[in-house]
Amino acid sequence: MNMTTASSPPALLKVTDLGVAYGQVRAVQSVSLEVGAGEFVAMIGSNGAGKSSTMKAIAGVLAPVSGRVEFNGADVTGQPSHRLVRQGLAMVPEGRQVFAEQTVEDNLRLGAFVFSRTPKMIDEAVDRGFTLFPRLAERRAQAAGSLSGGEQQMLAMARGLASRPRLLVIDELSLGLAPRVLDMLFPVLQQLNRDGLAILLVEQLATQALAVSHRAYVMETGRVTLQGSARDLAQDPAVRQAYLGRH
């Protein structure tokens, strides 16, 4: 444990000066952020600000070009996602990305792939998913591609939880979803968080994101421009003007 931060609990996720580029195009300049164990952190910002790229680099989908990612005290920079999942860092990707040709149940089983050697834990993971979202149980044998957008998001969340992560990164929960679906999903996230799951939520709907999270970061053109408690940011004039549609 680092002496200088001995007073505060060590962060579960610690990102320092992270940079991401696609070929010549730099998408993320330099981002630093932290998520504590059991904390609910939101990241807001407009389209193309680099939020998704940041999340992809954290979850090991992309290799960052600079900076450092620490998870659970270990340096995991550049590790591929399939290893990070085994260490407890899972992500629900943008656009849900369910395995469309496979059944709902198979999707959940795949979510528990890390337990391949212990079939019992896979069955448990499937049961937990169906308990969390009973709607999915009704559709268990249906191809995932035939689900509605909301149901697919539920499946993506349940699938992400199947590996029993300590931190769940969620990229654009609301994308293309109706408010009434969101009204159902946000409380589920809060409940999961109360049960001890740390959550890092990327969201364009700033109002809702700030309403459910403890702390938040605001990203703009590849950098974190503001950070603070969700309550403070919701009152911040600049944030209200840019993202909450209020003056």
Add this chain to the structure above:
Amino acid sequence: MTAIVQYTLSGLVIGGLYAIVALGFYIMWSAVRAVNFAHGDTLMLGSVLSIALMWAGVPLIVGIPLAIAASAVFGLLIERIAVRPLNHGPSSVGWMLSTIAIGLMLEAFVTVTFGADPRSLPSPLMGTPISIAGAGIFPHELLVPASAVALLALLDGFYRSTMLGRAMRAISQKPVAAGLMGIDVRRMALISFAAASALGAFAGILAAPIIQVSATMGLLLGLKGFLVAIIAGMSNARGIVITGFAYGVLERFIEGFGNTALREVLGFGVMILLLLMFPNGLFGQREVNKV
């Protein structure tokens, strides 16, 4: 009448072979949306290795598994060297050319070392033909369609109810999401190519007592297997086996009433037409995906 039964029976034999080759393409395609285009040469490798091992005094019961294992390793190498570095999305064809090149090298290598003359593998089941409605067929020949159906059932079960099978299909649908589930996408790709190549070698060994084994036997078998797979629609194993049988029977009838060259002309002609009429395949469904 006897001729019709005969053509149908021998059509099912060659069609079963096409089906098994096509299933190999199906396994590779399901995993990485690319294939070893020289899969026909993998089949040739299986036949040739089993015969070469037999010549070297290795009993078949050891030689056959050895030949299959060696072909699986060949498949691993193909994926790692020729496919992965060149597979950039649905319209890239670099992997096609690189695997064709390796196929050419393999063909040339076998021609030099094994000799250009066709050979065959002995089988105890090639002794006396059995008679079905006046048509004659060797018991070993019946093994081919039977194997095709058995392999179909096996594959179906594998993809439906094992974690490995589910993962091997998931990686091509959503590679990023598959990685996020803890699936090592690259490892799965390797496994799929090894499995497909083992299957190809098995088909080669199965066919070795029936058809003439030579360095160049793979080209047409591979091409026809691939055509069968895409005509059926790459995502449907059952459709692939049915199409394989149908193509085999069609070929035998054309050949019976015409000749070998006509068989290729009409056979390929029909396949092209079918592909144009059903670009998603006869049994393929359009990708179900809502955004």
Add this chain to the structure above:
Amino acid sequence: MKTTRFTGGVVLPAIAFAAVLALIPALVSNSFQLRAVMLFLVYALVALGLNLLVGLVSLVSLGQAGLYALGAYTVAILATKTGAGFLPAMLGAIAVTAAAGVALSYPTVRVRGVYLAVVTIAFGLIVQNVAIDWRALTGGTLGISNVPRIDLGTGPLGTTGLYALIAVTAFLGFVLHHNLMHSRIGRAMRAVAQSETASRALGIDPTRQRVLAFVLSSVFAGIAGGLYAYLNRYVNPDTFSFSDSIRFLLMVILGGAGTTFGPLIGAGILTWIPNLLQAFGKWQLFVYGALLAGVIFFLPKGIAGSARDLWLRWRRGRVQTVRQADAWPKPSEGIDALLGVRPSVRGPVLQTRDLTIRFGGLSAVSRVSVDIERATVHAIIGPNGAGKTTLLNALSGFYAPTEGRVTLLQDEVGGRSSVQIARGGLTRTFQNTELFPEMTVEENVRVAFHARSRCGFVSTVLRLPAFRAEERLQRERAALLLDYVGLAAYRDETAANLAFGHQRRLEIARALALSPEILLLDEPAAGLTHAEIDELIALIRDLKRLGVTVVLVEHHVDMIMSVSDHVTVLDYGEVIASGAPGTVREDPKVIEAYFGASASPAGDAA
């Protein structure tokens, strides 16, 4: 500097090539060697044609030997069975292979990539087997012998005469190949290969380009086949196998697909290499396969392509220029003349009535009726997934309406293709910036002039004065547009190397090259900095001044409020409000759907 970088270095080598061709009869010592050179030229013709396909429209044919065979057999049959002379027989070969080219290009409408490759392989095998089987016509496996010598009316042509004929044909093929490649047709073909979507939005019909490329490449192979029949005076099926198709493709890739000299280099190497490979004895074929593998792994751009890259890198290393984008928009008289819209009709320029788009059973857009007035900025906003982009796709012809009408400049266009709509005066940009990544900045803009060009195929490949005048005019206009968006300094840069914000500017400049009456912008501000957004606002205002109607899909609230005249709000595919920005903003329905459900300060809800 006035000549483009491509035509730059080509004239001298072309003259050198012609000179070598002219000197060859004096240089080689016997007719055996001269025949080898002729064979090389015949192969070069096939490779040049195949390069149009592989290098320009990025389609791979593994059945080129089949087309080559069609040409050879047509000539052999016409010459031996009907006694046809050189010209009628060659015209026959051209007609047959052109027809085969059209037939082969049809599949590209539906399948591409490896599927198409398989179709071409099957085609090659069909041709070869027909040649084997149709004995009455083709002589079966024995083939056709005693093809007569060419007689152009001055008695049978000797070896030197035949050489002259083949050399002239090959040289003309080379010139045509080069002229086509570096013309608007070549650019359009490359554009189709790099982004089909963007090509359609610019009024370029991808199918037409692919058919043209296929037909040309087939005719090249057909002519080569015909010459081969006269050269060899004997044709049989063995010459036209699958491995010959692979060899033709290897010529193009080894030499450098998409380069002017690559096919010549590749054909040269692969004509002479069998002599080299003799040293390997029975391992010849193995070495040949290894060569193919080596080229694909280590020299994917081929000899000419890699050499060009090295040269460009060397030049860039020497000429270090610091380039900077200028502030934009930079209006000028030239731009006013180019982009200024002279109203063609009165009333709304774009109208929809009860427009509905369904995918499966789901309505993405339902019963949308909007009127978009001339020279206004009309914003379309709504939550993610509300159907904004779907609506944009329907307006620009990328989706056909399920129900309802779309009227563009008082012309009913519902169901018309994006190509037709782009030619009718409406074009667009894309959310994910669809540039032609491997073309230069200037070429990206010049592609967009394609639809308005008047020069036909003949005057293009012959570089007639009309063609040269048009090229000059278009270069000037491209310069104007690049100046307008402040990218003049980047003219020769490859588009993919531009910074994100500059790519946006280029995409807008390219759309403006069509001189559209209506421009659709799909989230143009996404990912831009505040300063860049201010410039974008200035651009939109300037376009409005020029009379261009701008339809804007955007999330950036500030921008919408400051720039638009009219705002339409979509939710669940339906219009929930439409009117002036101020009014829409206060609409309770809009606040609920778009600006956030809870009107209370966010923190309180937790």
